[in-house]
Amino acid sequence: MIECIETKNGKKVVHLVDPSQVDQLDEISGDEQNALVWCETHRAWEWHWIERSELGGH
16 A cells, blocks of 8 residues: 545645556656556545556556
């Protein structure tokens, strides 16, 4: 599990995501990939920017 921190309406929200559970991949920016990953915090699939090295074989 890794933490993704998002700021929404001035509040920080920490998402605990499982980079081994990837449903879809989208754009790449530098060393990060936008990925639809499982979020344990909200028990739902969510889009997050993940370090490409964290995605393993995806």
